[in-house]
Amino acid sequence: MRWGVIVFPGSCDDQDVYDCLKHVLKQKVEFLWHKDRLGRDIDCVVLPGGFSYGDYLRCGAMARFSPIMQGVVEFARNGGLVLGICNGFQILCEAGLLPGALTRNASLQFVCRQVHLRVEEIDTPFTSAAKKGQLLKLPVKHGEGCYYADPATLERLQKNRQILVRYVDGKGRPTAAANPNGSLENIAGVCNEARNVFGLMPHPEDASEKLLGSEDGAKIFSSVIAACGTRGKRAWVA
Amino acid sequence: MRVKIFVRLKEGVLDPQGKAVERSLHTLGYEEVGDVRVGKYIELEIAAPSRQAAEKRAREMCDKLLANPVIEDYRFEIQE
Amino acid sequence: MRVKIFVRLKEGVLDPQGKAVERSLHTLGYEEVGDVRVGKYIELEIAAPSRQAAEKRAREMCDKLLANPVIEDYRFEIQE
Amino acid sequence: MGRVAAKPFSQPAVTLALIAAHGLTEEEHRKIVHLLGREPNYTELGVFSVMWSEHCSYKSSRVHLKLLPTEGKAVIQGPGENAGIVDIGDGLCAAFKMESHNHPSFIEPYQGAATGVGGILRDIFTMGARPIASLNSLRFGSFDHPRTRYLLGGVVAGIGGYGNCIGVPTVGGEVFFDESYNANILVNAFTLGIAEKRRIFKGTAKGAGNPVMYVGAKTGRDGIHGATMASEAFSEESEKRRPTVQVGDPFTEKLLLEACLELMKKNWLVGIQDMGAAGLTSSSVEMAARGGAGIELELSRVPLRETGMTPYEILLSESQERMLLVAKKGQENQVKKIFERWDLDAVVVGKVTKDRTFRAFFGGAEVAAIPVAALTSEAPVYHRPAERPATQDELQRLELEKVPQPEDLGVVLKQLLDSPNIASKEWVFRQYDHLVRSNTVVGPGGDAAVIRIKGSHKALAVTVDGNGRYCFLDPYVGGILTVAESARNLACVGARPLGLTDCLNFGSPERPEVMWQFSQVIQGMRDGCAALGVPVVSGNVSFYNETDGVPIYPTPTVGMVGLLSKVQRHVTPWFKSAGDLIVLLGRTREELGGSEYLKLVHGSVKGTPPWIDLRLERAVQESCLKAIEKGILRSAHDVSDGGLAVALAECCIGGPEKSLGARIELREMMRPDALLFGESQSRIVVSVKEKDLGRLRDIAAKEGAPLQILGEVGGPRLAIQPLLQLPVEELRAAWAGALERRLRRDEG
Numbered sequence A: 001m002r003w004g005v006i007v008f009p010g011s012c013d014d015q016d017v018y019d020c021l022k023h024v025l026k027q028k029v030e031f032l033w034h035k036d037r038l039g040r041d042i043d044c045v046v047l048p049g050g051f052s053y054g055d056y057l058r059c060g061a062m063a064r065f066s067p068i069m070q071g072v073v074e075f076a077r078n079g080g081l082v083l084g085i086c087n088g089f090q091i092l093c094e095a096g097l098l099p100g101a102l103t104r105n106a107s108l109q110f111v112c113r114q115v116h117l118r119v120e121e122i123d124t125p126f127t128s129a130a131k132k133g134q135l136l137k138l139p140v141k142h143g144e145g146c147y148y149a150d151p152a153t154l155e156r157l158q159k160n161r162q163i164l165v166r167y168v169d170g171k172g173r174p175t176a177a178a179n180p181n182g183s184l185e186n187i188a189g190v191c192n193e194a195r196n197v198f199g200l201m202p203h204p205e206d207a208s209e210k211l212l213g214s215e216d217g218a219k220i221f222s223s224v225i226a227a228c229g230t231r232g233k234r235a236w237v238a
Numbered sequence B, C: 001m002r003v004k005i006f007v008r009l010k011e012g013v014l015d016p017q018g019k020a021v022e023r024s025l026h027t028l029g030y031e032e033v034g035d036v037r038v039g040k041y042i043e044l045e046i047a048a049p050s051r052q053a054a055e056k057r058a059r060e061m062c063d064k065l066l067a068n069p070v071i072e073d074y075r076f077e078i079q080e
Numbered sequence D: 001m002g003r004v005a006a007k008p009f010s011q012p013a014v015t016l017a018l019i020a021a022h023g024l025t026e027e028e029h030r031k032i033v034h035l036l037g038r039e040p041n042y043t044e045l046g047v048f049s050v051m052w053s054e055h056c057s058y059k060s061s062r063v064h065l066k067l068l069p070t071e072g073k074a075v076i077q078g079p080g081e082n083a084g085i086v087d088i089g090d091g092l093c094a095a096f097k098m099e100s101h102n103h104p105s106f107i108e109p110y111q112g113a114a115t116g117v118g119g120i121l122r123d124i125f126t127m128g129a130r131p132i133a134s135l136n137s138l139r140f141g142s143f144d145h146p147r148t149r150y151l152l153g154g155v156v157a158g159i160g161g162y163g164n165c166i167g168v169p170t171v172g173g174e175v176f177f178d179e180s181y182n183a184n185i186l187v188n189a190f191t192l193g194i195a196e197k198r199r200i201f202k203g204t205a206k207g208a209g210n211p212v213m214y215v216g217a218k219t220g221r222d223g224i225h226g227a228t229m230a231s232e233a234f235s236e237e238s239e240k241r242r243p244t245v246q247v248g249d250p251f252t253e254k255l256l257l258e259a260c261l262e263l264m265k266k267n268w269l270v271g272i273q274d275m276g277a278a279g280l281t282s283s284s285v286e287m288a289a290r291g292g293a294g295i296e297l298e299l300s301r302v303p304l305r306e307t308g309m310t311p312y313e314i315l316l317s318e319s320q321e322r323m324l325l326v327a328k329k330g331q332e333n334q335v336k337k338i339f340e341r342w343d344l345d346a347v348v349v350g351k352v353t354k355d356r357t358f359r360a361f362f363g364g365a366e367v368a369a370i371p372v373a374a375l376t377s378e379a380p381v382y383h384r385p386a387e388r389p390a391t392q393d394e395l396q397r398l399e400l401e402k403v404p405q406p407e408d409l410g411v412v413l414k415q416l417l418d419s420p421n422i423a424s425k426e427w428v429f430r431q432y433d434h435l436v437r438s439n440t441v442v443g444p445g446g447d448a449a450v451i452r453i454k455g456s457h458k459a460l461a462v463t464v465d466g467n468g469r470y471c472f473l474d475p476y477v478g479g480i481l482t483v484a485e486s487a488r489n490l491a492c493v494g495a496r497p498l499g500l501t502d503c504l505n506f507g508s509p510e511r512p513e514v515m516w517q518f519s520q521v522i523q524g525m526r527d528g529c530a531a532l533g534v535p536v537v538s539g540n541v542s543f544y545n546e547t548d549g550v551p552i553y554p555t556p557t558v559g560m561v562g563l564l565s566k567v568q569r570h571v572t573p574w575f576k577s578a579g580d581l582i583v584l585l586g587r588t589r590e591e592l593g594g595s596e597y598l599k600l601v602h603g604s605v606k607g608t609p610p611w612i613d614l615r616l617e618r619a620v621q622e623s624c625l626k627a628i629e630k631g632i633l634r635s636a637h638d639v640s641d642g643g644l645a646v647a648l649a650e651c652c653i654g655g656p657e658k659s660l661g662a663r664i665e666l667r668e669m670m671r672p673d674a675l676l677f678g679e680s681q682s683r684i685v686v687s688v689k690e691k692d693l694g695r696l697r698d699i700a701a702k703e704g705a706p707l708q709i710l711g712e713v714g715g716p717r718l719a720i721q722p723l724l725q726l727p728v729e730e731l732r733a734a735w736a737g738a739l740e741r742r743l744r745r746d747e748g
């Protein structure tokens, strides 16, 4: 399979994702320039973390209008796999590919620390390599990661089992202390209804090597690799 | 024409900044203050043939970029 | 009384947000737009015996906390 | 230069008052007239004032800085460029530098600190190095001072705001609180970058006719006379200068960084330099000086953000996120294309000339013409009078007999762990992205940060250190200790030092006692560097750190970079498993002068700082390094502020997850408070598996380092028999939340 990592002006974790995929997971991966069109041979598009357009105005608000995003929207509609990490998650929400929005951390401070995630659903191309309820240790680093959705949207998310990961403590409980940003219901990541677009605030690419303290992040990527392997190219439609 | 746009978090969306400012104001002795909300204030110059035309463009810009309808409301004023 | 406060970067102070928004608006086809400035919009409720009293308190709050006098200007309106 | 439409500019008359307002002395004015052979015009006066400011010219410090050793086998670039560079093997090198942004941060903490970070980042990538890690060294006033919380919050948010946004991890630093900094905080920013050895770029203008290009953000009226501000003490006057504060735009700098690094892969560049203090003026003058050339600028071509700017303002503006470069003739358009791709301006604003003169035109009319040498090599150099203050003897007199022994040593230990100077700094560093670029093997919280070098087995270790209190009591010894502590912190993770950069923060050089402190500190640093074999490759001097006539503690801070040949071998400070033996490398002496304990518990800053025997220091560091290289050490942590008891507590409290107790026995014949809390130098607490003790002994014996078995890891308590015994969780509670408790206090 082939991965594409979009480089927006202000993307910072683009290199992290690229290196992780290429050197740790031995994947075929290329950078995609935001002013270009989306190539045809990509199987999974990653929108990386960082501060696209400085995160000025609102996180992700301006990046969503980058030329490449039209292609990403179309790609997602056709069942292509799209993964948004941190700023990428924010962009996907702004672009309407994912429900809800990410607002300022309740602490009003940027937060960089390790968190535990509980995998809530595994019937998605992004979590299939994990066990239901499994805990993953990943870092977060963001100033605006507080997930919000209105009550009707939240109900839909729950009904369709779109909440894929939650912030929990070391024992797997979704407590307030385990929630680094005040997210609604400790939500750390959600997918769309068709389950082919996933956004999360924590950074799997910074936790896929023992040397960096955790290998749990690789679960997300290897799920995608498995999904692409078994289902063939861009065939994931729920 | 000068457009002044006010963007505010919707009722029901958590406004931690508003809360923090309120708390600080109370600590400073301004206890008579309540319901503090912090939003954005955007000013811009727009070249338009008429007030109506300016209004239409401003509304579009807000809907598309300047406010996020999931969490924010907006309002604007136009000065000729 | 309701106080609406507008905080803006002073004339001459770099406004990176405003600049980025302006560029974005241009790319979106709003080329008639210029001089975009992004500031803060604060709303609050104040209990005061008179408009004047409210004004005095609001000004104080702005000077002390709500605006950063080093780089920002402010303006406010009071609605009874 | 072609004619460009610009309003003719009539130069205001140069009067004595104007000269004084520019911070130039009468003597300096006479020198200018002599060098030019005429009176300077208004614009030229502005140029002289910034180029001859303390900040740009180092006029008071130059003669002393010469003492510092700058050579070493790894050194590729010593002081004099935008950053120092050392060889790290495999065709790669590391560029690093530290710089102060003290005054701006006091006036506007968020923006001051943010632009400080922005400035140091530019110093690194202008050399062709990609920034891979930032650190910072901060000094604030006491927590009782009304502005401290505000300044701390703003500075930390500003450092994070800029560093996080541009995508460079902030991996460490230090924070220290003392009344001495109440009205003059210190914000020293350090950045480390990595470059290919064959692609290093310098700030040189060469080759007559080559185009001079301006790239990056537009120029506004920001920070005009920032360089002169950094060269003045605080007063009512400087409060009025407020609008000179600059606002940082990390997003633009991120684009600039990527565009510059992309350009540097091509062969189109002659030289490049960031526009820092004194903006366009100092960058063009310094580039011309280094290249032995002249430079000619047409100021009306400079991209402006504001209308009606005069040539004077354009030359002196300190707008951020701008660079000046000299391209090879004929490559202008190629260069422009790269910057366009990143949505940035790139404009030809002048050319390199032969006549070694700095010329500025405005709409074709010459507004300044100054020989480059007059602004650089001919700038004043002062041998300022230095005198040991009469009070120094009294300051150093500490009668230990008169210092009462505390009743409960456990209470004192908790008190120390709760001191903002010793407590966990997590409240600070969790606001920094310390992971971006996924190279951070050890982030903030260890003795030194460890950054792996992708594609190799190597890693770089970085630390910043300084102790103004020690330097205040004895600036010479303090200078040595600063260097020694940095090197020791590197040794604790297993890295051998390659070089250091420094930031020398002092009061007014016009005060003989300050000059004495300065020269003593430099001599101390020189001796420390020589003994430990660490060259100084870059640095920065910040004078005039005083308010209403009271200087801060003399505060040199050092950023040291070391190399680990095997990243897997790195060691962290925390105990790893029960049953491991705890060993002290080095020796404890009965010393309390200058300690945090003496200040915190007895309210006294007196005595002489701990003594240091540099041979012993080397032996201890070498033993630690050899043991790590052999893979014997399970943990290593140096003993610094708070002494042995605090160091042991820190080893127990441990990393983010696991706590382990320790059973220690101390039998020394000395005052218990000195034994536990004294800050004797050259000590490292290590832990080893029992079976490795013999090997560790052999190494220490061979190096000549004293070794003492303190006890073993295990249990829920830190028990130091017969002196104290406390549950580790109680220690953690005191240590972990101390900053937050103090910051919350004002929220009511």
Ligand SMILES: Nc1ncnc2c1ncn2[C@@H]1O[C@H](COP(=O)(O)OP(=O)(O)O)[C@@H](O)[C@H]1O
Residues within 6 Å of the ligand: D136, D137, D138, D170, D171, D172, D173, D174, D175, D421, D422, D425, D428, D429, D443, D444, D445, D446, D447, D448, D464, D465, D489, D640, D641
């Ligand atoms: N301003 C800061 N920014 C980032 N990290 C910091 C800062 N201040 C302290 N730290 C981190 O906290 C830890 C403890 O700092 P310190 O007590 O100064 O260590 P040491 O005594 O070993 O030099 C270090 O890992 C340091 O990097």
Ligand SMILES: [Mg+2]
Residues within 6 Å of the ligand: D446, D447, D489, D637, D638, D640
């Ligand atoms: Mg240390």
